[in-house]
Amino acid sequence: MQIKDRINAFVKLGKFLREIKVEDEIEDEIEMILRKAEAENGWFTQENIKFTLKSWGEALSKENLQQWVSNYDIEETEPKQVAIIMAGNIPLVGFHDFLSVLITGNKVLAKLSSNDKTLLPFLAKQLISIEPEFKNYIELTEGRLKDFDAVIATGSNNTARYFDYYFGKYPNIIRKNRNSVAVLTGNETKEDLKNLADDIFTYFGLGCRNVSKIYIPEDYDFEPFFKGMFSWKEIIHNHKYINNYDYNKAVYLMDSFPLLDNEFMLLKEDSGFSSPISVVFFERYTSKYAVKKMLEAQSENIQCLVTKAGLPNEIPFGKAQNPELWDYADGVDTVDFLLKIH
Template sequence: MNSIQNRIEAFVKLGTFLSQFSNNKIDKKENIEHNDLFFDGFIHQIKLAQENNSWFTKDNILFALESWSKTLTESDLNGFVNTIDFDKQSDKKVAIIMAGNIPLVGFHDFLSVLISGHSVLVKQSSSDRHLLPFLAKYLEYVEKNFKGKITFTEKKLTDFDAIIATGSNNTARYFEYYFKDKPSIIRKSRNSVAVITGKETEEDFINLADDVFQYFGLGCRSVSKLYVPKDFNFDLFFTGMYTKKDIINNAKYANNYDYNKAVYLMSEFDLLENGFLMIKEDESYSSPIATIFYEYYDNEIDLKIKLHQDKEKIQCIVAKDFIENEVAFGQTQHPQLTDYADGVNTLEFLSKI
């Protein structure tokens, strides 16, 4: 019997395996199950992931692995599943269409489906195809009941009971039409914002630099837009951002910075920039790489109303004592298991299909 406790235990073992890979060091530990089979192979997969997608730097991949290793603990996983009764349901096949913007971006859906007792059919993005199949193989070794329950495909998806699909706003429309007869979670593009009230410290802005620059700003939890009070002085903001100045040494980031700067200058937009980041006044939420949009606000109540009206476009709101469910400065890339993408409870959905 593949009980939920066995499934939790398998993911805890995966977390222990991943704890060997962090930005401080990659360190082969004793007493980790199947390490001789998997450790060197995973180092190779990390290398392949870097070569396949130049946004996937070693630092960013290791950051993602370390984040998951800290989350895949017995207490966190028990807390994650304890609200829902999974042991009374039948095993369904759930398809997942994954994005590829940051390393292992689809892992939460993968975890949710398997821990719920369902089988998973994964269609990966070509940008992020090396890490997850290898980790899936590790799970099959530590929990034999996962064998036959994990399938990866590059073909058209067929023969499944429900689907979780993540894409752009355009592909989401296609997904909604194409999968209209199946239970589904369809995720669209979202961005994250920071609200500056004037009460922030220098340390808050240093922490905000993590929210802006981690994964080069490519994640939906990455801050791409600031709301600032009238007459806000950006000096403190730029001081905080300066801690990440070395990002310009990444060739792909630098190319995007140069290109976007040239476009803005030719269009004669007003810009503030510091050599590796531009800020531009703009009402949009989604800013290009190396750019943050900002908007002035007059009063806090109007801003709260606007953020509520636009909640379908926003993943996180970073702020300090401003709004309910805000995320603290520096914490957007450290979500809890219950911080569901787009606010849709994946486990609840999986318990009802």
């Protein structure tokens, strides 16, 4: 199977995903898959799964795939077996690793997360029906991993220590906790803040690309911010989300922490990054230079920077959950890593 065949297969998969009519009645098999995924993980709502499928449908265009692989010299060599330990915090969170391994001509050995064990097998089945040769390149398991040449593992700071212990002798990418932040100047438009709400609330804030913290000027007026958040007010009707909101609010109030509350999200002044569900941390800054220095010092904890303040590596409001194929988690080039496995 040549690189052009692999690209064409993923282009066809993208077309399949784009043709899923998320607003209308969808095919019985797809609807069954979506309901099964939601039953297995209450955070995987129909809306979130459909958003993921739509996003990947748009990403897997011929133009995107060709632009992405054109940055590399992908030779046809003996395929390596690459173990991928999937996270399960948001739907299909490990799909980019799956794609990267296959597009480089290597074989996937994926350990599925117990929180997301339906969606990837569904897409793998579609991919194999498009290009049957992929059948020999894809193995999905919930059991123990064995017989592999390299590892890509995603987890928490805690699990990363275990990954390092068990897989340190193999070529590896081991990802830890990261969060995304936004820098506000007070000059944001209504549309900017509405887009920021998408960056905060999509997937209930469970992804590493979700904004979990904002940096604000010392004299920041929160009223426009809360107006921008209002488009997501219905999120409070999700029973898992409201349980977290009520719990975190109670804990903070018992400890006498000052909070800003709009009845579906909490703002807490905090120097940390990993805010609980329904909570966004904020920290004040004195100047653009000061916030730039803070971000540089915390670069190991930051996945994305959302702002239009003219800071290095910033992305626009509303784009945190719509990365390009060449936007790599933790800034580690997965394709370059895969091409260097010996």
